[in-house]
Amino acid sequence: MKAAVSKVVFFDIDTQIDFLFPAGALYAPGAEKILGTVATLNHYAAKHGIPVISTMDAHSENDPEFRDWPPHCVVDTVGQQKPASTLLEKRLIVPNSPCALNLTLIDQILLEKQTFSALSNLNFAYLLDRFAAERYVVYGVVTEVCVKFAAFGLLETGKRVEIVTDAICALNDENGATTLADFKAAGGYLTHAGITYA
Numbered sequence: 001m002k003a004a005v006s007k008v009v010f011f012d013i014d015t016q017i018d019f020l021f022p023a024g025a026l027y028a029p030g031a032e033k034i035l036g037t038v039a040t041l042n043h044y045a046a047k048h049g050i051p052v053i054s055t056m057d058a059h060s061e062n063d064p065e066f067r068d069w070p071p072h073c074v075v076d077t078v079g080q081q082k083p084a085s086t087l088l089e090k091r092l093i094v095p096n097s098p099c100a101l102n103l104t105l106i107d108q109i110l111l112e113k114q115t116f117s118a119l120s121n122l123n124f125a126y127l128l129d130r131f132a133a134e135r136y137v138v139y140g141v142v143t144e145v146c147v148k149f150a151a152f153g154l155l156e157t158g159k160r161v162e163i164v165t166d167a168i169c170a171l172n173d174e175n176g177a178t179t180l181a182d183f184k185a186a187g188g189y190l191t192h193a194g195i196t197y198a
Contacts, residue, residue: 013140018079139167
């Protein structure tokens with residue numbers, strides 16, 4: 001992040017091992033197929049000075065969410081990690097607690113959360129204010145849950161929000177399609193990874 005203000009911010013949602021690969025605790029079928037596109041988007045962003053906010057589930061072993069979902073993305077497990085190809089060299093972990101953030105020369109923010117919504121991180125509003133973007137580009141997993149919460153939450157800013165349709169994966173294709181239709185009806189845009197962002 002070369003400057004305090006960026007016209008565009010990329011949101012890489014929950015691209016973690018437990019969601020992306022068949023051996024993962026909460027695998028989205030076919031999710032591994034988007035890994036190359038996610039990595040390309042993240043590295044494109046770094047090359048063009050676009051901030052990447054990569055949300056990450058960071059659950060405790062007895063997280064309340066596990067009443068509804070199988071245990072996944074427990075802190076310090078392999079499944080909670082992001083694949084190396086999606087990581088940028090200059091990155092910062094931002095916990096879900098108030099903290100001073102030095103974003104100088106940082107390309108990627110690893111934004112920890114314990115619920116579906118990226119907006120639940122206590123530093124989320126500060127990050128949006130800091131970057132003052134006019135456009136948000138959203139991708140990752142899974143379409144009808146965490147991608148949905150991020151995209152619809154960002155729509156509330158009144159800025160342009162895009163979902164990159166070839167860099168997302170749903171748990172259920174029908175539910176994923178419904179999410180995209182609802183998002184578009186709410187004023188969102190559906191795009192693909194080949195367009196120009198910078």
